[in-house]
Amino acid sequence: MKRIAIVGGGIAGLTAAYELELARKRGAEIDWHLYEAGDRLGGIVETTQSQGFVLEGGPDGWVSEKPWARELALELGLGSELISSNDATRKTYILIDGKLQPMPDGMRMMVPEDLSTLEGSPLFSDTARKAYAAELERASELRAKTPEQDESVASFILRHFGEEVLTKIGAPLLSGVFGGDVKTLSVRAVMPNFVSMEREYGSLIAALQAKAKTRGSRPVPSLFTTLRNGLGTLIDALVAQLPPERLNLSRSALSIKRQGKRWLLRTSAFATEGRTSKKHFHHVLFATPIDATRALLAPLDAEAAALIPTDASSAVLAALCWPAAAASTFSILQGFGFLVPQAHSTGEPQLLAGTFVDQKFPDRAPAGARVIRVFFGGPSADTLSPQSDETIAAAAFAQLAKILGPLPASDAALTTVRRWPRSLPQYEVGHLERMVQLDQHIAKLGDLTLLGNGYRGVGLPDLIRDARAAARELIPTA
Ligand SMILES: Cc1cc2nc3c(=O)[nH]c(=O)nc-3n(C[C@H](O)[C@H](O)[C@H](O)COP(=O)(O)OP(=O)(O)OC[C@H]3O[C@@H](n4cnc5c(N)ncnc54)[C@H](O)[C@@H]3O)c2cc1C
Incomplete structure (x- = not known):
């Protein structure tokens, strides 16, 4: 035995x-x-349910492209529970100069499939748009110069798209997933698909375009999957x-x-x-x-x-809920949520990201109700972690109101706060x-x-x- x-x-x-x-x-x-x-x-996987709200304390879904969680769920008889993200309302916003700016459609992380989607995007300056266009033109040069050694995510993004794309969307996107510093994260470990795309095509934009051609008219699968x-x-x-x-x-x-x-x-x-x-x-x-x-x-x-x-980064989360009556008094942008590029310390805790939970997935809240889940990471999470749930929820509410505008009080009885110290290894x-x-x-x-x-x-x-x-x-x- x-x-x-x-x-x-x-x-x-x-x-x-x-x-x-x-x-x-x-x-x-x-x-x-x-x-x-x-x-x-x-x-770290933990769900609480209360008054028709489904609140995740840790992960809220998985990347649909990777089949192993779905396979396990099917095997466990959870097929009817599997749901996809509401990709019709899929949009991610980036907080730039105090305003939420939408990422252009069809981007895979910081890479656009179609350069025309960048036109008129308030997110990027002409310099960034030119850097994107140049990346496509530099395909053979990029392929010839593929580094032999691992490098940081920051260096990889800089080589392809330059400083503005790195700071405006590259760093916030990676920090949203890994909570870490793009200057130290390994590109081969955290973005292996992009590294393979570079090896094959040089240009990441060219790689996405080639994939789109192979996909033809088949619909793009939903980005995330979760359980009802x-x-x-x-x-x-x-x-x-x-x-x-x-x-x-x-x-x-x-x-x-x-x-x-x-x-x-x-x-x-x-x-x-x-x-x-x-x-x-x-x-x-x-x-x-x-x-x-x-x-x-x-x-x-x-x-x-x-x-x-x-090195590992910490996360502190607060989910704020507004029952239908309160939710009807304010509106938010359509989309999955927003990311906040981390500025130098202002003294107060900075949000890393926010998820518009009831818009990202169906059935997360009763009809008409609203749930927004916000994350603090890095030094802000470490500062907030020892504080009471009430203090963390108040900090989350204050930061959210700064970004979204005035909000009615959320339902204190439904608020959930979670601390995950040193939970994301770098x-x-x-x-x-x-x-x-x-x-x-x-x-x-x-x-x-x-x-x-x-x-x-x-x-x-x-x-x-x-x-x-x-x-x-x-x-x-x-
Ligand atoms: C806030 C947050 C959001 C996330 N969102 C997503 C997401 O949306 N999608 C996704 O795919 N991933 C997400 N992740 C990542 C993913 O959730 C975690 O990587 C994963 O849950 C870790 O699982 P684990 O089993 O490795 O570790 P854990 O969940 O940390 O489990 C380890 C267990 O070991 C126990 N333990 C510790 N010490 C001992 C000991 N000495 N003896 C016995 N037991 C011990 C702990 O109590 C714990 O229960 C997220 C992570 C965080 C922190």
Whole structure:
């Protein structure tokens, strides 16, 4: 019987447990146990529902292009729950000089498919428009000069489109997803598709145009997918497949030690009694956040621990709700939401982004009601994190009113605030090379696997793909 421990009960750990449980039910000789430090499962994925509002505390959907989350949801019988973003109203705004300016239609991140959509766009100056046009003309030069080494996202965008595109949309878009600094983020790790497009076409615009030609008249698939009753449904459906006696909540992994061919995993037994429990396993999967994994790994192999990303950004979120009566007294722009280029500190917390939740996805709020979810990241998140929910909600409301104009009071009873400290690891330049080295160290230690968002992608589809593949490798062949 192969005994396997899974440490961490976020989406990565639960997906690995699900895959192992499938094999166990098929008769594989596996005895798995999951240990979660907190008193709930799901980690950053968390949905609350109240008075017809579906409020996400963490992720609110996944990128439709990546199939792995959808496949898992279908497998779990959630096919009828899958919904797409309302792409008819898809627009993202950028706050420029205090005004929300729409990004032109048909852009993929900062790359336009059709240069004519930039004409008349108040977002860009003539200099930026010329830089876009020149990128298409420089296709062969860009292809010939494709760098041999990894570089920062900032350097990649600068080479293609120049400073204005970088500061106005490149940096805010990337910060909206990774919460990080474009000057240090690795382009190969966070924008691999764009790197491949450059290798093939030189010009990113030319690459999008070629893709559009291949697509022909087929409709563009929706940008995001989610579940009608929130992503918590995915967690619930996974947990429903797992025997409860294998899910150990409020049990932190404290240390791990080699003993012969097995690992001795020490976990907290009962948080209130401060006792610890020790168990042997043939294999341990760490699906913990990077800081926890680094601490567990350091005594085994300090060099391996040092290869785990050290920088991570924090997020503080507030979802503000207006029931229909209050919502009818104000209007907002049509679209999915807005991004705020981060200016130098003004002393007050700056928003990173806002999502017009009820416009982005259907069924997130009762008819006529409104939900806007705002994010603080970077230093603003760190400053706000220790503050009370009320202070954070008030800061969110004040910033939102500055951007959208006067707003009626939101419903305080429905407001949700979440803090996710150091939740988004920064994949810095050279990340992929470091991950190869980390894999070599882990292989040497033997019978260990690192899962979660510190290594091969931060989005739900990547984490699901990775966790399933890793768990399958552990299934003994009959
Ligand atoms: C605000 C925000 C919005 C996001 N939006 C999106 C989105 O829209 N779409 C998308 O695809 N991705 C999004 N992401 C990214 C994605 O949500 C995360 O990368 C993902 O949920 C991380 O899952 P995980 O299982 O790796 O880690 P986690 O969810 O962090 O789970 C790790 C678990 O390990 C537990 N743990 C910690 N230490 C120990 C220990 N010593 N012993 C036992 N257990 C321990 C923790 O309690 C936790 O439950 C977002 C992230 C954030 C922060």
